[in-house]
Amino acid sequence: MMKFIAFFGTRRIPDCRFTSTLITAEGKTVPKRKTFENRITLINNDNSVSITDLKNAQSMSIRRELKLVKVQDVDSKTRRPVYKLMTNTEYHAEELEKRKEKQEARQKNTLKAAKLLSLSTKIGEHDLMTGVKKMMKLLDKQHEVKVVIVGEGEGVTQKSERIYSVIEEKLKSIGKVVQKRVKGNSMRFQLLPIKHTTAEETKDMTSGHNEGNKGPL
Template identity: 65%
Template sequence: MNYFNFSKLVMTLSVRRFLECRTATTKTIITAEGKDVVKRKSYENRITLISPDNSVSITDMKNAQSISIRRDLKLVKIQDVDSKTRRPVFKLMTNAEYHAEELSKRKEKQTARLNNTNKGEKLITLSSRIGEHDLMTGVRKMMKLVEKQYEVKVVIAGEDAAATDKSEKIYHVIETQVKNACKIVQKRMKGNSLRFQLLPLRESSSQGNNTSDSNQNDKDKGPL
């Protein structure tokens, strides 16, 4: 009885496997009866192309490169992905147009750098009794910070009211050394300390000659 049941089970499994194989084979035959499968065109390399006369066309990169070579034009990408078409935008330019575009981009980058040159503020405190060697070391430190586009706030600390003359002499030494590299602003006395700021030049080194004069009205501007 057990042998009969086992044989029946084996036969059932064999029939099921045969039917599964037949079904799979049938499916394969149905999908491969020689019917033409419509090939879909690939639009991965499609771009929007702007001609020198500003006419717009849709093509692929290979064709655009061929046109640029044939017409001796520059193929320049002006937009990575258009928000509406989801395609990159290229433009065919003459050599003159290309160089003008490059010059315009350089000017924009230069303007952006000039508008964002200030990296932060640094404070340097000197004593009115500082020696010449230490003073020149401090001046070199100021110059390095200014070259790195930092705004430098300088405090010359005096021990008493009699130190004002010494602080003025130190200020004039610093002014002479840095006047061609930065602009000095907000010079003022606060208590026994002489304070001023060094600002990086934004346009040209010729502006370094425009150092600020002493301004007694700045006393109420607060500490550095």
């Protein structure tokens, strides 16, 4: 009896530890997939492209004193967000360009139907001022104004330029002249209403200058 106890007493009970594995319905073990969290496509300031994680990109931007800017939420092919490292100069230049495009698009969307006004170089001062007031009202209502100055008689060029100068001077605070061109005896140009900058736009324009290098934007 003592030998029996001694035999089992000296045997070591094996260490049983449970491990979790992923097994399919057929009983096959499936290896765990490596997960890559926060993987991004990074465009360096020399335009080279690399794949890294967001934390490493943030460290790189601080180390190189560059701005880390998100340029695309998700790339359609790689399914990764796209970031770019930029210098302060590049960043501010791109921000200004975006704001300019945004303002132009907003202005284009608010413009109403174009109105055509035709003037003769023989027009009198009173009639010219009446025409200017009409243009002013149309610009106030956000209409694009197309103006044609038809040359008649002698000194067409000088008379057309004088009428053009009067219109430009009187309307410079509410409209801007674009696409001025002379063809034969006629001068053509367009007047676009000037969109006054709103408080929100002013805030957007100044916010970029007050930002430091605070990681991804």
